[in-house]
Amino acid sequence: MSDSSADTGESSNFIRDIIDADLASGKVSTVVTRFPPEPNGYLHIGHAKSICLNFGIARDYNGYCNLRFDDTNPEKEEQEYIDSIRRDVEWLGFKWHSNPFASDYFDQLYDYAIGLIKQGKAYVDSQSADEIRANRGTLKTPGVDGPYRNRSIEENLQLFEAMKNDEFADGEHVLRAKIDMQSPNINMRDPVLYRIRHVTHHNTGDKWCIYPLYDFTHGLSDAIEGVTHSLCTLEFEDHRPLYDWILDNLETPSRPEQTEFARLQLEYSLTSKRKLNALVTEGHVSGWDDPRMLTISGMRRRGFTPESIANFCDMIGITKKYSTIEMGVLETALRDDLNTRAVRRMAVINPLKVVIENYPEDQEEVFSGANHPQNPDYGSREVPFAREIYIERDDFMEDAPRKFFRLSPGREVRLRFACYITCKEVVKNAAGEIESLICTYDPESRGGSSPDGRKVKGTIHWVSARHAVAATVNLYDRLFTVPNPGAAQDFHQALNPDSRIVMDNAMLEPSIELTDNPLAYQFERLGYFISDYDSTSEKPIFNRTMTLRDSWAKIEQSR
């Protein structure tokens, strides 16, 4: 099994090394993992890293992975988030073994707490939150024992039951582990295990008025489920001694092991739930699924594929090192996948009319265009052609530099799949703006090559004016202008004002289809596009998923 990572082409990492060793030593026979989100927000690209890790490991080692909702804080959790999380995990292509709530274990957890009390390892503390904080000490000074620390087991049992039986108000008491108030690790200074909260829980309703905290719940939930490898992010490293303490002091069905890895940080983006929420509620984006958001639902709407996200996760690896991934890595993972699957079409986003004066007004014909230049299995479609066409405004320059391969007065270009045209005249309006172009075509060049074999360096895309379908096209760019908006004093300052540009006069080739399950298209020379949810046949809307690599833009920039 240790070479299973090689079988899937995935790179190994230190966690897979640990699993290989556990399997080899016989410590573990079936690998069980879990992805444990709190249902208090939408999943984002950072979660995708964890999902691919946990579900990927379960898949590669023939084990299984649970989707567990860590719902121990009833104040923040909602059904909307539960639904979206399930949808996103499924969309990413993963199947969970079971999908429990941590709250399903509240009864067992309560019994475990009693077990701790009976051993004299947990006690009810009646100090206020402020007093508890004060007695906890600081990072550099030890804490001190509180006045309730040595209550008898009997009294603790009575009090804890009374807490459960709704005999106290919020905050009157908490249950604490009795560990060591002088510990250098603050998490071990008698951590709170249960608090009183008179709040209706999305799953357990009003059954409980006491709720366990993460540290008490997590390891026990893992143990109940038979999780062998509990993978979490680096900030929980300090919690591992507590995770172990709980499991070492209680008899559980299994003994999971926690291992930490570095969370994802991506340039030009935010993954803080609080800040993502601010973007939504303040209206800087249209919602959690705005195509500019790196939420799973935003990326789906933008046109990312599950495969491209998995590719990305494979590319960045798993380590304990704090790192920031460049956007280029995500872009490459996306382009690689889209390049192989996207069907090619022509569309003009910013149209400039071209009249081919030597092409008869009442004539039209059809050219054949391959749906994919490298993959003949994709077949071809017919592309209608007539006297008036649209080309991209960017593909014409009145005073063009020598390295500009496109159209300019007197120069000849190839219309993709069609023929050669030469620009004869520029038509301007009163304001001096270019209104249209008058060109001639070479009838000998039908299909895109001429018998004399002359070289035409430039090939541009086009759409027949009479056959074109009008559409709106959303051009998306990164949401922030700085590599680390999360570090800015105010991330609002870093918002990119041009992150969305609406082109409402785009012209599409008529063979472009709108379906319920939208197809990834490449609009040739422009990028990858996908039909938006709001698209209708009367008013097609396309989102630009990603541009093509553009070495001409690079040359221009460096000039």
Next chain:
RNA sequence: UGGGCCGUCGCCAAGUGGUAAGGCACCAGGUUUUGAUCCUGGCAUUCGUUGGUUCGAAUCCAGCCGGCCCAGCCA
């Protein structure tokens, strides 16, 4: 001397005592009816730093430097 963790190319990342994989980015060529794709070549005498051990060190030891996390009745 609070505790924990981390430092290998611009960004990621293999490497587990035998003489620095790979990807992204970048540069230079080639193919091309997408300035796309694809292909070829280039890109760390050196692994935060200083010492030590060793025939041999990114890997072992010690010191130093730098970065991140922890004082919720959040997760």
